[in-house]
Every structure is written in structure tokens, then in C-alpha cells.
Amino acid sequence: MGPRHAGAAHATCATGDASIVTETSSLADRWTQVRDRVAAACRAAGRDPDAARILPVSKTFGPEVIREAVALGLRRFGENKAQEIRDKAGPLADCGLEWVMIGHLQTNKAKDVARLASEVQSLDRPKLAAALHRRLEAEGRTIDVLVQVKTSPEQTKYGLPPEQLPAFLDELRGYDTMRVRGLMTLAIHTSDPVAVRACFRKLRELRDDAAQRGYDLPRLSMGMSGDFPLAIAEGATEVRIGTAIFGPRPYPDSYYWPETPKAD
Numbered sequence: 237m238g239p240r241h242a243g244a245a246h247a248t249c250a251t252g253d254a255s256i257v258t259e260t261s262s263l264a265d266r267w268t269q270v271r272d273r274v275a276a277a278c279r280a281a282g283r284d285p286d287a288a289r290i291l292p293v294s295k296t297f298g299p300e301v302i303r304e305a306v307a308l309g310l311r312r313f314g315e316n317k318a319q320e321i322r323d324k325a326g327p328l329a330d331c332g333l334e335w336v337m338i339g340h341l342q343t344n345k346a347k348d349v350a351r352l353a354s355e356v357q358s359l360d361r362p363k364l365a366a367a368l369h370r371r372l373e374a375e376g377r378t379i380d381v382l383v384q385v386k387t388s389p390e391q392t393k394y395g396l397p398p399e400q401l402p403a404f405l406d407e408l409r410g411y412d413t414m415r416v417r418g419l420m421t422l423a424i425h426t427s428d429p430v431a432v433r434a435c436f437r438k439l440r441e442l443r444d445d446a447a448q449r450g451y452d453l454p455r456l457s458m459g460m461s462g463d464f465p466l467a468i469a470e471g472a473t474e475v476r477i478g479t480a481i482f483g484p485r486p487y488p489d490s491y492y493w494p495e496t497p498k499a500d
């Protein structure tokens with residue numbers, strides 16, 4: 237174990253010491269629990285126990301907490317805001333992490349994401365695709381992307397309307413900076429498991445329809461701390477887990493999912 241603070245001269249990532257910090261042992265416990273629960277949900281769905289990959293969502297947690305997660309072997313983190321990726325990528329540059337953008341992305345933030353993110357799962361409109369392509373070209377980078385589709389009737393959720401998916405996938409074929417690997421969604425925010433599961437099923441069906449038209453979209457990113465077993469039952473290949481790993485966040489969800497979508 238290295239020191240808790242990485243100096244600029246350190247060649248390898250300095251991680252938290254999981255054995256002495258109480259806070260860290262509970263992070264370790266929660267991580268183990270989440271892995272067990274995800275594997276159990278896979279088995280319950282008749283799938284391979286490691287059929288669903290976990291994307292730890294570190295939004296609102298700072299570099300110190302992320303270093304503790306790195307000490308547990310985590311290397312890939314989901315973030316909801318471009319600004320947070322920017323703020324964390326610098327201090328954690330020694331860790332060689334992969335940043336995955338999962339939140340609404342304004343076109344004027346595409347530059348940071350094109351530079352720092354290994355992947356974007358919230359690609360949800362033509363204007364953003366054009367902006368990201370331009371910025372990725374300038375960076376000389378190619379990244380994996382998922383198209384975020386709106387599967388819930390709520391007004392509050394971002395995502396491409398499902399009926400626009402065929403045309404959008406066609407359009408993305410024109411951008412060689414982005415490899416379209418699958419689809420992502422947020423389920424309706426309700427305690428009704430039937431309604432939640434319907435959102436996940438919808439995403440799988442949209443993927444299957446696209447496959448009929450020749451699109452290979454193996455990845456389905458769906459399910460979060462509160463609903464991932466339902467997503468896994470419907471074929472999620474990855475679940476985005478924040479609270480169940482890192483604990484409660486200091487801000488309410490409305491901070492991330494504003495009632496009124498911002499203009500791009």
C-alpha cells in the first residue's frame with residue numbers, strides 16, 4: 237500500500253489503505269455485497285454469474301474515496317457530469333483510470349469528454365454526436381459509445397425517443413470516431429417493479445429490432461442500485477451502481493436529473 241496522497245513524482249497510483257480506515261472497510265464490504273448480489277441476480281435469471289459487468293458510479297465522491305475504490309481493484313468509474321470528470325481526472329492521473337460519461341452532456345462540454353472519457357453512454361441526440369465527433373477528431377481519439385434511449389414516459393428523463401433510434405444509428409455510421417456498442421437507459425422512477433421492468437424490456441427489444449436491421453449492439457447498460465435485478469432479468473450486460481457501493485450522496489437525484497432538460 238502506498239501513501240494516501242499521491243505526489244506528482246509517484247509513478248504508480250497511490251491508493252488508500254483498506255486495512256486501517258473504517259470508512260474504507262465499509263466500502264470494501266459494500267463492494268463485495270454488490271458483486272454477490274449481481275452474481276445472484278444473474279444466476280436467478282438463468283445467466284452466467286458474471287454476465288453483467290458492474291460500472292461503479294462515483295459521482296459526488298472525491299479523489300480520496302476513488303483511491304480507496306482503486307485499492308479494491310476498481311479502475312473504471314461512471315460520472316454524470318463532464319465537470320466532475322475534469323475535476324477528478326487530474327488528481328487521479330497517476331491511477332490510469334477509465335472515465336465513463338453516463339449523464340446528460342451539453343455540446344459545449346463535449347471537448348472535455350472527448351479528451352478525458354474512455355466511453356460515453358449518454359449519446360442521445362444528433363447535435364451531440366456531431367459535436368463529439370468533431371472534438372474526438374481533433375483529439376485523434378476513437379471511443380466506444382452507447383446510445384441512451386428514453387424508455388420511460390416521464391418528462392424528466394433524457395434520452396433519444398425510441399422511434400428516432402433507426403435514423404440515429406444510420407447517422408452514427410458516418411462518424412468513425414465512435415464505435416456504437418449498444419444501448420443505455422434509465423427506468424421510470426417508481427416503486428412499481430412491473431413498470432420498471434417494462435423499461436428494461438423495451439431497451440432489449442429495441443436492441444433486438446436493431447439487430448434485425450444489421451446493427452451489432454451487444455451491450456445493454458441498464459439498472460442501478462435500486463433496480464438492477466430487474467435489469468439483469470431483462471438482459472442487462474452492465475449495471476451502473478452508485479449508492480450501493482459508495483453510500484448515500486450529499487445531493488438529491490433532482491440535482492442530476494433536472495425537471496426541465498437544459499438546452500444544449
Ligand SMILES: *Cc1c(COP(=O)(O)O)cnc(C)c1O
Pocket residue numbers: 293295316338339422459460461462476477478479480492
Ligand atoms: C447516479 C447514476 C446511476 C447510479 O445510481 P444509484 O442509484 O446511486 O446506483 C446510474 N446511472 C446514472 C445515469 C446515474 O446518473
